[in-house]
Structures are given as C-alpha cells and as structure tokens.
Amino acid sequence: MTTQTLAETGQVKRAISLRSVLNNAGIGLALLALILFFSVFTEHFLTANNITNILTQITINLILAVGMTFVILIGGIDLSVGSVMAFAAVVAGKAITLPGFGPAEAIALAVVAATMTGVLCGVFNGVISAYWALPSFIITLGMLNIARGAALQVSDAQTIYAFPIAFEEFGSAMIYGVPVVFIVALLLVLVAWFVLNYTVFGRLLYGIGNNEEAVRLAGHPVFWYKVAAFTICGFTAGIAAIVYMARLNISSPIAGIGFELNAIAAVIIGGTSLSGGRGSVIGTLLGAIIIGVLANGLILIGLSDFMRQMITGIVIVFAVILDHYRAKYTAK
Structure with missing residues (x-):
C-alpha cells in the first residue's frame, strides 16, 4: 500500500469519525430535548426510581439493537431476533431446570444453551442469505417463523x-443504583464499539455496506464477514434471552413478539443507514435510550397505548426521512 493510499485511507477514516461525532451529537441533543420536555410536564420523570426503570426497560432492546447494528451496517436486516430470543429462552429454560445440577452449573448451562441457540440461528441466516445472495429480509422472515415454531414445539407451548x-x-441486582442487566448491555456496546472502530473486521463491515464488490475485489472473504455479522446478531439475541429470563424468572415461547421492530428502530434512530456503510453503535445506544425515554415519558403524561404507538411510529418515520437526507448530504 503506497503512502498516498495510506493518506487517503486516513482522510476517509477521519471524515467518517467526524460525521459520526456530529451525528451522535445531534441524537444527543434530541435526547436532551426529550428529557427536558418530560421533566417539565411530568412530576416523577427525573426521580431515581424512574431512571432505574428506564434503564431496566431498555436493556433487552439495547442488547438486540447492538447485534442488529452489525447486520444493518452491511446492508442487511434481521427480522428474526425476537423469535430467536424466545427460542433461545425456551432452550435455556429447559436446560436450567434439568435435574441433577446445582444452581451455578444450571445457570452456566442455560447461558451456553441460549447463546449457542442464538449463534446457530444467526449462522443459518448468514449462510443462506450470503451464499445464494438472497435478500436477508426474506431469509430472516422465514427464520422468524422457524424459531417461533421451534420455541412452541420445544416448550409444548407452555x-x-x-x-x-x-x-x-x-x-x-443493582450496583450504585444502576441495574446489573443494563451494565451487561453497556459492556456489549463497548465491545461492539471497539470491534467496529479499531479492528480490520469492523472496518471491512463498513466497507461491505459501502461497496461490497470493492471489498471482494480487494481479496477479502465477503461471504464469511456477512455470516459473522448475522452470527453476532444471533449471539446478542441469546444474551437478550438470558436477561429476559433473569428479569421475569420465566421462559415463554411467545416472548419477543415485535422486539425486532424496536431493535431496528433503535438502530435507525441512532443514525445507522438502512442502506449500510454508515452508523455507529454509540448512536444505537442513544437511539435505544430515546425509545425508552419516549415510551416512559408518554406513560407518565397519561397518553393511551394507542397514542403512544402512533407517536413512536411518527418518530421512526421521521428518523428514516432524516436518514434519507443525511445520505444525500454525505454523498456530496
């Protein structure tokens, strides 16, 4: 690689980093505006208990959204994460209730069972969509039904x-008032941030989203990078299953319905482009918090469930429109 090429690569990375900072700053301002609004119009919004509730409530969506970020960055989408989470939770529930194991062994077995179930589902999604160059929308829609049916079958719908x-x-559990499950989600965000920004693997995911053919011609195994992105998404679905089980102390085969839409919304509101190649996991974190703050604040204001759904939908549509104009701006 020549000195000129290295310089150009450095300029591109700096430009991407600057756009990411500006984008996240905009999302942060939107979040701050929401917090100020609800603080003025609701009495209990900024209480310690309510903040703890928000952090707890966004945890599962944040974990799913971290994995979804990897998939959307390569220009894909995963509609199956809610069903995969339910399937992983059921498999882990069966494992944790097996006789003959102590509490520690049973919990460890459940964690392995949930994450491996998620990983296998992710590998399936990645291999099928990448090998036959099929739209991930269709493949993961199929997995949505496969995983949901498997969850019902394994649990006997119980x-x-x-x-x-x-x-x-x-x-x-809490650490200084912060839910431990949220800390787990935050650690996943930090690991994902490091991988996407400071590893060759992460930079190539951005490259695939921007120009897949160029990455292929450069000699990189695009197929395996795509499979890895979907595998990570499946893995985070398995982690979300464990958190769901720990919070509610149950495993339900009908858990996670609609969770994939909330995860996608968090990623898009966080500034990751649906066409791939642009975005950050820090933006995803902010997007998940915005969704959580919005849902919590609207409940405290006293709006009906129907109105909350409408307003959340409007926010998502606005985020997609904003992404359209952001893409036009960055293309110049």
Whole structure:
C-alpha cells in the first residue's frame, strides 16, 4: 500500500469519525430535548426510581439493537431476533431446570444453551442469505417463523419457570443504583464499539455496506464477514434471552413478539443507514435510550397505548426521512 493510499485511507477514516461525532451529537441533543420536555410536564420523570426503570426497560432492546447494528451496517436486516430470543429462552429454560445440577452449573448451562441457540440461528441466516445472495429480509422472515415454531414445539407451548434463586437475584441486582442487566448491555456496546472502530473486521463491515464488490475485489472473504455479522446478531439475541429470563424468572415461547421492530428502530434512530456503510453503535445506544425515554415519558403524561404507538411510529418515520437526507448530504 503506497503512502498516498495510506493518506487517503486516513482522510476517509477521519471524515467518517467526524460525521459520526456530529451525528451522535445531534441524537444527543434530541435526547436532551426529550428529557427536558418530560421533566417539565411530568412530576416523577427525573426521580431515581424512574431512571432505574428506564434503564431496566431498555436493556433487552439495547442488547438486540447492538447485534442488529452489525447486520444493518452491511446492508442487511434481521427480522428474526425476537423469535430467536424466545427460542433461545425456551432452550435455556429447559436446560436450567434439568435435574441433577446445582444452581451455578444450571445457570452456566442455560447461558451456553441460549447463546449457542442464538449463534446457530444467526449462522443459518448468514449462510443462506450470503451464499445464494438472497435478500436477508426474506431469509430472516422465514427464520422468524422457524424459531417461533421451534420455541412452541420445544416448550409444548407452555411457560417454563422455577429457576434458581441466584438467577432471579441477578436479574434484579443493582450496583450504585444502576441495574446489573443494563451494565451487561453497556459492556456489549463497548465491545461492539471497539470491534467496529479499531479492528480490520469492523472496518471491512463498513466497507461491505459501502461497496461490497470493492471489498471482494480487494481479496477479502465477503461471504464469511456477512455470516459473522448475522452470527453476532444471533449471539446478542441469546444474551437478550438470558436477561429476559433473569428479569421475569420465566421462559415463554411467545416472548419477543415485535422486539425486532424496536431493535431496528433503535438502530435507525441512532443514525445507522438502512442502506449500510454508515452508523455507529454509540448512536444505537442513544437511539435505544430515546425509545425508552419516549415510551416512559408518554406513560407518565397519561397518553393511551394507542397514542403512544402512533407517536413512536411518527418518530421512526421521521428518523428514516432524516436518514434519507443525511445520505444525500454525505454523498456530496
């Protein structure tokens, strides 16, 4: 690689970094405006208990959205994460209630079972969509039904419960007023941020989203990078399943319905382009917080469930329109 090429690469990275900072600053201002609005119009919004509730409520969506960010960055989408989460939770529920294991062994077995279930579903999505160059929308829509049916079959359409006390305690534990489950989600965000910004793998995911053919001609195995992105998304669905089980102390085969839409919304509101190649996991974090703050604040104001859905939908549409103009701006 020549000195000129290295310089050009450095300029591109600096430009991407600057756009990311400006984009996240805009999202941060929007979040700040929401917080100020609800603080003025609701009495209990900025209380410690309510902030803890918001952090707890956004945890599962944030974990799913972290994995979704990897997929959307390569120009794909995963509609199956809600169903995969339910399937992973059911498999983990079966594992954690097996006789003959102590609490620690049962919990460890459940974590492995949930994450491996998510990983296998992610590998399936990635291999099928990448090998045959099929739209990930269709493949993951199929997996949505496969995983949901598998969850119902494995559980015999029954809720699984009676988990170890230590597992339930983990789901409700706090560190200095911050839910432990949210800290887990935050650690995933930090790991994802490092991978996307400071590894060759991460930079190539951006490259695939921008110009897949150029990455292929440069000699990189695009197929395996795509599979890896979907695998990461499946893995985070498995982690979300564990958090869901720990919080509610149950495994339900009908859990996670519609969760994929909230995860996609968090990613798009966070500034990641649906066409791929642009975005950041820090933006995804802010997007998930915006959705959580909006949902919580609208409840405190006293709006009906129907109105909350309408307003959330309007915010998502606005974010997509904003992404359209942002794409036109960055293309200049």
